[in-house]
Amino acid sequence: MGLWVRFAxxxxxxxxxxxxxxxxxxxxxxxxxxxxxxxxxxxxxxxxLAPVTPGAFxxxxxxxxxxxxxxxxxxxxxxxxxxxxxxxxIGPGAAIRPPAGYAGKxxxxxxxxxxxxxxxxxxxxxxxxAAIFGYTAVNDVTALDLLTADASFPQWARAKGCDxxxxxxxxxxxxxxxxELRVTVALNGRVRxxxxxSDMILPPARIVSLISQEMTLQPGDLIACGTSVGALPxxxxxxxAVTIEGIGTLExxxxxxx
Numbered sequence: 001m002g003l004w005v006r007f008a009x010x011x012x013x014x015x016x017x018x019x020x021x022x023x024x025x026x027x028x029x030x031x032x033x034x035x036x037x038x039x040x041x042x043x044x045x046x047x048x049l050a051p052v053t054p055g056a057f058x059x060x061x062x063x064x065x066x067x068x069x070x071x072x073x074x075x076x077x078x079x080x081x082x083x084x085x086x087x088x089x090i091g092p093g094a095a096i097r098p099p100a101g102y103a104g105k106x107x108x109x110x111x112x113x114x115x116x117x118x119x120x121x122x123x124x125x126x127x128x129x130a131a132i133f134g135y136t137a138v139n140d141v142t143a144l145d146l147l148t149a150d151a152s153f154p155q156w157a158r159a160k161g162c163d164x165x166x167x168x169x170x171x172x173x174x175x176x177x178x179x180e181l182r183v184t185v186a187l188n189g190r191v192r193x194x195x196x197x198s199d200m201i202l203p204p205a206r207i208v209s210l211i212s213q214e215m216t217l218q219p220g221d222l223i224a225c226g227t228s229v230g231a232l233p234x235x236x237x238x239x240x241a242v243t244i245e246g247i248g249t250l251e252x253x254x255x256x257x258x
Contacts, residue, residue, distance in 0.1 A: 001175035003248070004030055004134065006053075006091075007046035015051075018043070018171055030172075031117045031133055031219045050091040050168040051136055052115050054222040057086040057166060058211065059111075059140050063201050063226030070229055079207050084140065084224070085161030092170040095255040096141055096240070099162050102257065104145025106234055109227040110185035110193050110242040113138040114204050115172050116221040120212040128208035131217075134174040135181075135204075137242045137250040138224040141165035144233070168222065170248045178204055185230065186241045193230035200225060 003018040015034070016025040021043045026034040061080045062073045090096070098106050117133025140160060147159035178197050185193035202210070207223060217223075234240060234254040241251040 001173065001246070002134075003171040003173055004051060005169075005171045006030075006049040006051050007041075008049055009041065009046045013049065014041075016041075048092045048170050050089045051170070051172045052168065052220055052222055053089065054086050054220050055218055056215070056221040057084040057089065057224075058082070058222070059084045059160065059224040060202075060207065060226035063207075064195065064199050064228040065201060066195060066199055067226075067228045068201065075201055078210050079202055081211065081223075082156040082160065084166060085157065086166075086222075088161050088163060088166035090164050090167050090252065092167075092250055093252065094164065094167070095253050096139075096164050096167065096234075097255050098143065098257045100257045102143060102146070104143060106254070107142045107144055107231050108185055108187070108192075108234055108240045108242075109140040109142060109231045110183045111138040111140050111224040111227050112178065112181060112183055112197050112244060113168060114208065114223040114225065116208070116217045116223070117219055119219065120208060120217040123209055123212050125205045125209045128212065129205040131208060132204060133219070134172040135176055135178060135244075135247060136168055136172045136222075137170070137183075137244045137247050138222070139167040139185075139240060139242050139250060139252065140224050140227065141167070167242075167250055167252045169250045173247045176246050181244055181246065183228070184243045186243070187232075187234065187238050189241075192232055193228065195228035195230070197225070199228060
């Protein structure tokens with residue numbers, strides 16, 4: 001098992017494996033045979049960035065049994081997915097901000113994220129499983145009032161793609177069994193979401209396989225597996241923390257727009 005992070009230091013971006021309070025710096029491509037440089041840097045001396053910069057950022061809706069039961073939704077046989085703006089991604093500690101002039105509800109949604117490690121085009125589940133590089137934590141932030149602003153057209157891309165609406169991190173964990181993971185979300189320290197990843201309707205390998213039938217997935221692409229019950233609005237001044245044991249805590253303040 002490894003914990004891969006990206007970081008900024010002295011105006012440069014690097015990556016490596018997190019080992020306690022230090023990072024073992026690597027060179028090359030994180031997703032394709034990276035090599036250790038032998039250099040270590042203290043975690044306190046760097047700024048952690050989102051651990052991945054995906055070309056495609058995909059999010060699932062209605063992928064947990066508990067949430068489907070509570071909302072009265074049918075159980076899907078294929079991923080119900082949307083594309084989230086990849087430029088919405090921010091890293092740990094960066095501020096989530098609503099769009100200028102937006103005064104509606106902004107929801108947090110703590111989720112498990114799949115990071116693709118190999119190109120996938122029309123692959124079966126076994127190949128898809130092998131193509132998963134690792135897992136990370138995602139906060140799929142949503143401007144709820146934008147989603148439903150036009151009765152004729154639900155605006156998923158607009159509501160979920162605003163600048164800063166894609167916190168990801170703090171690390172990509174390899175070697176995890178997703179079935180053993182729990183996703184918790186706390187607002188100002190108070191737990192609001194706490195659910196097992198094993199409650200997923202479509203498991204990660206099936207998600208990757210089915211999406212790859214329609215869309216070629218490339219190394220570094222990110223798929224958020226959907227959320228369960230407990231997603232609620234945030235207020236400016238709150239700190240939202242998504243924790244997945246084995247990956248870490250993704251913590252971001254929710255700040256007013258500028």
